[in-house]
Amino acid sequence: MREILAGNISRYRKDLGFTQETLAEQLGITFQAVSKWETGQTLPDTMLLPALARALRVSVDKLLGYDAFSENASYYEDDYRKEKYFWGVEPNTTCLKTLELMPPSRPLKLLDIGCGEGKDAVFFARCGYDVSAFDISEAGLEKAKRLADKARVHVRTFRADLWDYRLEENYDILYSSGVLHYIKPELRDEIMANYKSHVNEGGCVSFHVFVEKPFIAPAPEKEKYVRYWKSGELFTYFHDWTIEHCTEYVFNCMSSGRPHRHAANRLFARNVREGV
Ligand SMILES: C[S@@+](CC[C@H](N)C(=O)[O-])C[C@H]1O[C@@H](n2cnc3c(N)ncnc32)[C@H](O)[C@@H]1O
Numbered sequence: 001m002r003e004i005l006a007g008n009i010s011r012y013r014k015d016l017g018f019t020q021e022t023l024a025e026q027l028g029i030t031f032q033a034v035s036k037w038e039t040g041q042t043l044p045d046t047m048l049l050p051a052l053a054r055a056l057r058v059s060v061d062k063l064l065g066y067d068a069f070s071e072n073a074s075y076y077e078d079d080y081r082k083e084k085y086f087w088g089v090e091p092n093t094t095c096l097k098t099l100e101l102m103p104p105s106r107p108l109k110l111l112d113i114g115c116g117e118g119k120d121a122v123f124f125a126r127c128g129y130d131v132s133a134f135d136i137s138e139a140g141l142e143k144a145k146r147l148a149d150k151a152r153v154h155v156r157t158f159r160a161d162l163w164d165y166r167l168e169e170n171y172d173i174l175y176s177s178g179v180l181h182y183i184k185p186e187l188r189d190e191i192m193a194n195y196k197s198h199v200n201e202g203g204c205v206s207f208h209v210f211v212e213k214p215f216i217a218p219a220p221e222k223e224k225y226v227r228y229w230k231s232g233e234l235f236t237y238f239h240d241w242t243i244e245h246c247t248e249y250v251f252n253c254m255s256s257g258r259p260h261r262h263a264a265n266r267l268f269a270r271n272v273r274e275g276v
Helices: 002-015 020-027 031-038 046-055 060-064 077-081 093-101 119-127 138-150 185-196
Strands: 109-113 130-135 155-159 171-177 199-211 242-253 260-270
Touching: 002 031, 002 060, 020 031, 020 046, 046 060, 077 138, 093 119, 093 171, 093 199, 093 242, 093 260, 109 119, 119 130, 119 138, 119 155, 119 171, 130 138, 138 155, 185 199
Parallel strands: 109 130, 109 171, 130 155, 171 199
Antiparallel strands: 199 260, 242 260
């Protein structure tokens, strides 16, 4: 919490072009107090949070890293409210690759980033991983919990926004499928650094991201916050880890009811530096 709040105060202040002094003046406090919040040395007084959030033009929830960026935050919210599982209930191939490369020989801690309705998170829990999962969609998380109950496994679910939420505990596996393209490019360095620094030694990331290709038409869904990655861009973030699997492929999709194609990069990188 401390780390997330510190990062958010600093980010939202800079986004508004405020100096620490400008923000401090609005709140009637010293700039040293703001500086201490931003380095995580101290936390703002609870009574000051509403005024701080107002000054930074965000909600208190968003400031704390637990809120969505709009009232219907996920493009899929309405589809997730329906009984049918929009993405189905079978795990995707990236799960199977993860299972092959990092089998749960002990209860490995896994985080599913952007778990949607939970098909992959539940698959991992059934295989014996210790699974946590987050998404921005409340309806998606509800369905993930129902799917876990049906399979008689436990998945710790929580709602968070990729843009604001930063990891504070370590995992053995960070898993994400079809989600990281919601991270705006200017946040990628920071978010990837946060993810990398919260993977245990010997642990891994298993990511599947959509990439731009000049010969693939844009997807029919008109999503506001989508920023496809450049082909190969994801791999560069893990140049100092052992890359055990990286590939690019094109696949058919029917998600909007209209047939279209996506290009994707899949990466499995392990936090092991050869010779260290
Ligand atoms: C293409 S779906 C993939 C879902 C799941 N990983 C799967 O493979 O079934 C993308 C997911 O990203 C979630 N999402 C979109 N923006 C997000 C954000 N800013 N923070 C967290 N999740 C987000 C959506 O709610 C949706 O569930």
